[in-house]
Amino acid sequence: MEVSINSFGARGTLEVGDKSYEIFRLNAVPGTERLPYSLKVLAENLLRTEDGANITTDHVNALANWDPNAQPDTEIQFTPARVIMQDFTGVPCVVDLATMREAVTALGGNPSKVNPLSPADMVIDHSVILDVFGRADALERNVDLEYERNGERYQFLRWGQGAFDDFKVVPPGMGIVHQVNIEYLAPTVMTRNGQAYPDTCVGTDSHTTMVNGLGVLGWGVGGIEAEAAMLGQPVSMLIPRVVGFKLTGEIQPGVTATDVVLTATDMLRKHGVVGKFVEFYGAGVAEVPLANRATLGNMSPEFGSTAAIFPIDGETINYLRLTGRSDEQLALVEAYAKEQGMWHDPEREPVYSEYIELDLSSVLPSIAGPKRPQDRILLSESKIAFRKDIHNYVEEGNTPQHTNLDEAVEESFPASDPAELTFAEEDAVVVQSAANGSEGRPTKPIKVVDEERGEFILDHGAVVVAGITSCTNTSNPSVMLGAALLARNAVEKGLSTKPWVKTNMAPGSQVVTDYYEKAGLWPYLEKLGFFLGGYGCTTCIGNTGPLPEQISKAINDNDLTATAVLSGNRNFEGRISPDVKMNYLASPPLVIAYALAGTMDFDFEADALGQDTDGNDVYLKDIWPSAQEIDDTIKSAISQDMFRKSYATIFAGDSRWQNLATPEGDTFAWDENSTYVRKAPYFDGMALEPSPVTEIKGARVLALLGDSVTTDHISPAGPIKPGTPAAQYLDSHGVARKDYNSLGSRRGNHEVMIRGTFANIRLQNQLLDGVSGGYTRDFTQEGAPQAFIYDASQNYQKAGIPLVVLGGKEYGSGSSRDWAAKGTSLLGVRAVITESFERIHRSNLIGMGVIPLQFPEGESAKSLGLDGTETFDFEGITALNEGRTPETVKVTATKQDGSTVEFDAKVRIDTPGEADYYRNGGILQYVLRNMIKS
Incomplete structure (x- = not known):
């Protein structure tokens, strides 16, 4: 207590x-x-x-x-009530806890004392891959494969569930972490040891903010910070600026919660909310259903805020009641919120640092893409936007001469202006529109013959993935039932999805299945190929699974720019599928609409989706369900009993989980041959007292990177590509190529993860000209040849040469991937110098003993004339040994001809707590030393 x-x-x-x-x-x-x-x-x-x-x-x-107008400068220590994890980011936490037990033993302490001090829940939701789709047994087959691939890891997590106090695991196939959080785990007001207090949490997934919709303050932190919070360390933070987001008006018919969210994301990114809290207020708040609030909270990382919260009100209570919380809990939440002045009163406006307002009636149907969640496109302009963007993805000369196939394409992509599709006889076709002078779409029609799917034409822009997936929208009955009703209307009109589309339906909880069944809508979704594929993040995190072989081959052999449409929250480059270059976020009904259209080169107002049984053209407006029908279906198909029944056995798991052979004991019996779970190296040779901080001398550049390098670019994620260092490691351990699994699933093995750090196929290391992927130049070798980043880092470490990474603006944006920092540190990187950082990654770097530095205001690697071939010396870091954090350190970069570039880099160790972590070589070392001393 x-x-x-x-x-x-x-x-x-x-x-x-x-x-x-x-x-x-x-x-x-x-x-x-x-x-x-x-x-x-x-x-x-x-x-x-x-x-x-x-x-x-x-x-x-x-x-x-x-003072709402002040810039944040006061550090406070926030102690979250609980910690929530998903299995990718959570497994390393449990590995580290297990390793800590051994380190405590080695330093003379009691291993059983290493336990979460704050309750911790883990939901296994990131591991199911859509190998099988579009058929009735997809769920069973995908879950079988999931257990085959991840059995070792799951045994380890089951051991943890038994070995640690206050640690609960939701087994695979139960739902998505954030949806399980709002529907079941989050109490809104916590009770423990006789106290009642606001439920707060930090999570190892950036979309932890979804719970903000329930009035629960929480956000995503790196696994590193989450471990510290589990072990009773408060989260160090500055009192933030709070942006008041006033909601007025009501959503218009035909507009979905997803459209509202994409509009808010666009507005808030433009406004600038990184590091701030966003808080919704105003009379319009009462009109926002809780599922929509959760969707807005979920997207907080996409607009960059720390949290995006709604206060508690009657709608919160209604949702808690619907989802099966007890009457006693409902009474407590209401009484506590009113007693503490936390109940929303639209008449009383708090003071905010900044103000922004959205009239919900002004929101129009939207999508976002092709590579960032904030790049919103009005649905009515999506075809034009696609045609403008496609030129960034299609190389000159990658469009063939006019062929017979083009005629088929001209028929299947009717142009609103006949002059729009005239083809040059030259190699590169850039289609001009006589009417408006805008660029048309480069075309590259390829004939595909597939045994299962028949014969068809694939072209740039083909939608090859259509996924209804991710916590963001699958927690929202209005868009989920909207999608199912649209599917019913499409089937009744005789429409079908295009044969090249990989369809996916992966709800965030089993309740979705229950209400689809009760409303009688599953058969229509299945008729369009949207069979249940798994209860997990799937498409949204790149667990899309392989595309059908002939389609994948056609795309890769002909360098086609294929597209994906998904109802998720992330669409970064290289994330969804290695075969897909352009990714778009859309509401679940629009995912189905695009599966029917089959291409991004489509105008839903002007282009017909197909013909009905009488040969009449069918347009999107003809099958879009009315708001009234969606509302009526919600009322008739969803009940409190569904939630109570679904969550009654949430921790039990299926027979597969229950039959896992699980080791016992206070410390884990590591298997030396395991390629999934290995003892972490962070405490090897650790002494009870930290060594003094040293200056960094003679450092080489491992990577020179541009703007908007996300943690997806840095952190190991996605499939393991044959021939890469991670694949070479697995080969040497006798793992067959078909069993490589994904990098995320192997997060418990640092050997695989180091090899997958900075290995994203879309990473552009400017030390090399025009090469993308995990490569660098190795200056330990004659002539500094191109090498894998991992191989070069091993050579540098053998030679005792420290490493540095140079980056641009918004370095480390995206998910709170702790491996982006762990991998950076284990590769031997001692400092990262950028123009600016996003919050979580900066603090994670410090947590792993890497110093984050910023170029002087207005300067960059380019403006300073740095090309990455220099040797770097840093002076002034040792001031930390005297208990003070220097504002800047002097950096001297020596070029190959002996000339130097000097500048003062800003030290981004922002709080005294972070300085303690850095002095200890990292947050885990700091926690462990304190644990032993206490």
């Missing part, structure tokens, strides 16, 4: 029904009543954990006297 020294006399009692709870009243601290909801949650957190050392009266007063 948290023991507060209670300087403000805030400790009191709250009676609810026949129960009483200890609470810490905010009204004991003048000034807190005017705070935004999210800062009230933080204020209560500090009152309850005030210890006079890390958390003091000054911290509480800093919140009570918060």
